[in-house]
Amino acid sequence: MTSQPLSQRVGAAVRSRPPVVTTLLAVVVALAALIPLAYVLQSAYDAGWSTAEQLIFRPRIGELFANTAKLIGLAVPLSVLLGVGAALVVERTDLPGRSLLALLFAAPLAVPAFVASYAWATVWPSIGGLSGAVLISVAAYFPFVYIPVMATLRRLDPAVEESARALGLGPAAVLWRVVLPQLRLPILGGALLVAMHLLAEYGAFASIRFDTFTTAIYDQFQSTFASAAASMMAGVLVLCCLLLLIGEAGVRGRQRYARLGPGVARRGRPARLGWWSLPVWVGVLVVLATTLGVPGWSITRWLISGGNAVWTSDLVSTLLTTTVYGVIAGVVTVAAALPIAWLAVRHPGRWVRALEGSTFVAASIPGIVVGLAFVSYAIRYAQPLYQTAPLLVAAYAVLFLPRAVVTLRAGIAQAPPSLEEAARSLGASAPAAFVRVALRLIAPTVGASIALSFLGIAGELTATLLLAPTGTRTLATEFWALSGEIDYAGAAPYALLLVVLSLPMTYLLFRQSRKVAGL
Numbered sequence: 204m205t206s207q208p209l210s211q212r213v214g215a216a217v218r219s220r221p222p223v224v225t226t227l228l229a230v231v232v233a234l235a236a237l238i239p240l241a242y243v244l245q246s247a248y249d250a251g252w253s254t255a256e257q258l259i260f261r262p263r264i265g266e267l268f269a270n271t272a273k274l275i276g277l278a279v280p281l282s283v284l285l286g287v288g289a290a291l292v293v294e295r296t297d298l299p300g301r302s303l304l305a306l307l308f309a310a311p312l313a314v315p316a317f318v319a320s321y322a323w324a325t326v327w328p329s330i331g332g333l334s335g336a337v338l339i340s341v342a343a344y345f346p347f348v349y350i351p352v353m354a355t356l357r358r359l360d361p362a363v364e365e366s367a368r369a370l371g372l373g374p375a376a377v378l379w380r381v382v383l384p385q386l387r388l389p390i391l392g393g394a395l396l397v398a399m400h401l402l403a404e405y406g407a408f409a410s411i412r413f414d415t416f417t418t419a420i421y422d423q424f425q426s427t428f429a430s431a432a433a434s435m436m437a438g439v440l441v442l443c444c445l446l447l448l449i450g451e452a453g454v455r456g457r458q459r460y461a462r463l464g465p466g467v468a469r470r471g472r473p474a475r476l477g478w479w480s481l482p483v484w485v486g487v488l489v490v491l492a493t494t495l496g497v498p499g500w501s502i503t504r505w506l507i508s509g510g511n512a513v514w515t516s517d518l519v520s521t522l523l524t525t526t527v528y529g530v531i532a533g534v535v536t537v538a539a540a541l542p543i544a545w546l547a548v549r550h551p552g553r554w555v556r557a558l559e560g561s562t563f564v565a566a567s568i569p570g571i572v573v574g575l576a577f578v579s580y581a582i583r584y585a586q587p588l589y590q591t592a593p594l595l596v597a598a599y600a601v602l603f604l605p606r607a608v609v610t611l612r613a614g615i616a617q618a619p620p621s622l623e624e625a626a627r628s629l630g631a632s633a634p635a636a637f638v639r640v641a642l643r644l645i646a647p648t649v650g651a652s653i654a655l656s657f658l659g660i661a662g663e664l665t666a667t668l669l670l671a672p673t674g675t676r677t678l679a680t681e682f683w684a685l686s687g688e689i690d691y692a693g694a695a696p697y698a699l700l701l702v703v704l705s706l707p708m709t710y711l712l713f714r715q716s717r718k719v720a721g722l
Contacts, residue, residue, distance in 0.1 A: 221550040229542040233561040236601050239568045240441060242576030246434035258435040263419070268439065271415050273333055275398050275447075278340040282397045283390060285341060285490065286348025294356040297473040298483060305353065309346050309713045311494040312655075313705035315662030315679070316343040317406025318698045319494075321686055322501035324410050336413040340401055342494040347396040350651075350712065351389030351613050358617065359385055387454075388616060392609040395451045395563070399605055402440055402567040406664050406683065416440050417569040421665065424571055437572045444567030448560045502698050509692030517676070522700050525661050525677045528592075529704075532599035533656040537649060539600050540607035547608070548615040562604040573598055574669030595670040602666060603659045607652040614648025615641075647715040654712035658705050678704070 247255050258264075292298055293305040311319075320339050323330050330338075359382070383390075405417045416436050423433035476483060506513065540562070547559045565573055577598045581589040588594045618641055627636050642649075664679045671677070682697035 221546055221555075225542045225545060229546055229555075229558050232539045232543060232604070233558045235539075235597070236562045236565050236604055238580060238601065239437075239565045239573045239576040242579060243434050243437045243441060243568070243572065246431060247438055250431040250434070254431060255435055258432045259439065264436070264439060267414060267416050267419055267436070268443075270333070270413070271402065271443065274336055274340065274413075274415065275401050277333070277337045278344070278401055279394050279397050281337065281341045282345040283348050283394050285345040286393060287352050287386070287390065289345070289349045289490070290353040290356055292483060292487070293353055295474055296476050296483070298476060298480060298487075304487060306710065306713055307491055307495070308349050308353075309709055310706070311343060312346045312350075312658050312712065313702050313709040314343065314495070314498045315406075315701055315705075316340070316400075316404055317410060317662070317664065317679075317683070318502075318701060319343050319498050320407040320410040321682075321691070321694070321698065322498040325501050325505070325691055326497055331411045332413060335411045336408055336415075338493070339407050339411065340397075340404075343407065344397045344400055345494075347400075348390060348393030351393055351610070352386055355386055355389045355613070355617075356382075389613050391451050391454060392613055395447065396605060396609055398447050399444070399563055399566040402443060403569050403602075405569055405571070410686075416443075420569050421571055424575070433572070437568050440567050440569070441564055444564055445560070447567075448563055452556050452560070498698075498702070502695050502702070505692045505695035506699065509695060513693050513696050515696075517681070518696055518700060521676050521678055521681055521697070522704065524675060525679070525701075526704060528595070528599070528677065529657040529661045529708075532596045532603075532660045533653040535596055536600040536603050536656040536660075537607045537611070537652045540604050540611055540652065541649075543604075544608045544611035544615055547612055549620060559608060562608050565601045566603075566605045570602060570663060570666035571669065573602055574666035577666075578669055590670070590672050592672060595667065595672070595675075598666050598670050599660045599663065602663065603656045606655045606659055610652040610655055611645070611648055614645045614651070618644040651712050651715035654708040654715065657708045658712070661704055661708075662701060 250258070289304075289308045293301045293308065298304070314322075316339065319342060323335070323339060401415075403417055404415075405421055408415055409418050409421070416439060420433045420436045420440075423436070543559050543562060546555045577594055578589070581594055622640050622644070661677075662679050663677075664683055667677055667680055671680070678697045678701045682694050682701065685691075685694035685697065
């Protein structure tokens with residue numbers, strides 16, 4: 204009987220037995236992420252089946268479900284098409300200025316969706332309905348697809364595509380049969396993030412009067428007598444989330460994407476657009492005008508209209524508070540996501556997918572429900588935590604775990620496990636092999652995950668209103684309060700600071716994502 208080499212035996216052991224500590228940490232994080240779901244289920248139980256049945260099976264729920272389904276069915280595919288198309292333009296064509304375009308396509312992440320909605324509503328007062336919601340959603344969220352796809356395209360070995368062309372495949376066939384299959388993981392991860400944000404988004408749709416489950420839930424919670432109805436709606440949102448997770452997991456499959464080395468030590472030869480450069484530039488300018496031009500023009504207009512009076516001393520303290528919470532909560536979110544993302548890539552299986560899926564459940568629940576869940580359980584079981592910074596940071600981590608998990612998962616998938624296994628075969632313990640080998644490889648991904656989490660935390664609205672310690676004000680809450688009073692000029696400085704604060708993190712996310720590509 205032939206014995207296996209030591210490295211193969213250790214590698215098999217690493218793959219077959221997930222680290223105990225990592226598993227325990229992932230379970231703890233998953234349980235914390237399920238707190239909002241527990242709150243929804245408890246509310247349903249307290250209401251009783253007859254009441255729950257009356258609240259769920261009614262025409263209003265059908266109308267909201269249709270609106271939400273149409274929104275996801277249109278906005279997600281369009282975000283994928285726009286994100287993949289932008290990545291291909293930047294990484295696979297000779298379009299002049301594509302280095303600048305690479306950053307500009309990521310810049311819409313610096314504009315929170317409710318700020319973009321505010322901008323469009325002031326420029327186009329009649330905007331609304333499904334078409335308006337789709338326009339704002341795609342403009343705000345397509346970078347979730349663009350950034351990971353762009354980073355993956357930079358890492359792909361150009362020799363594979365060149366070999367396909369040498370075998371007689373045309374450009375379209377190479378794209379469809381060679382390139383796109385290798386982009387499946389970032390496309391699915393980005394699409395899932397877009398869908399989750401659409402399920403939970405409130406401010407962007409409230410501004411243009413488009414009803415979804417989230418806007419209806421917020422309206423119901425305006426009255427203490429309607430909390431049961433709101434909880435039932437949140438339960439339907441959770442079911443929608445589970446359907447999306449099952450679909451994404453089924454399409455994703457078990458394929459591995461890691462490879463040793465960068466392949467050919469050169470960039471691939473870009474496709475020559477020729478006369479196609481003109482229509483491509485027209486499309487690029489339309490995208491930039493929609494995503495950046497309208498918000499920039501609207502904010503500038505209201506700043507000029509408001510004059511010096513809108514620049515108050517409260518702006519500095521509000522900016523500082525938002526920054527501190529964003530950085531601390533971003534680090535906590537990524538630290539919590541790392542065990543789950545690691546298991547999802549290194550030890551895939553049904554129970555690991557269940558742990559991973561738990562992190563997306565809370566993201567599909569509106570922030571106001573997450574906030575109420577944390578308030579309710581803090582008052583009941585952890586009174587000292589009520590209205591404290593740690594409780595708000597914990598809620599942020601639960602809300603934005605999917606952003607970190609998806610980004611970390613894509614980076615870990617490209618870190619070759621054989622290097623870690625080699626370190627184990629040379630006597631290093633599992634934690635030591637992780638720190639010395641794996642953590643160095645995924646460091647750019649960790650930085651990108653923190654930046655992406657910060658962008659969401661800085662613009663979070665409804666949970667912040669409920670959980671922030673007394674006297675705490677963030678840029679998002681102040682902007683929303685002023686814009687809700689139709690004081691658009693007073694809200695403009697807060698919108699501008701939100702964008703200015705988010706720009707460095709967007710640039711960091713962009714740079715770190717390109718580092719993940721190894722080029």
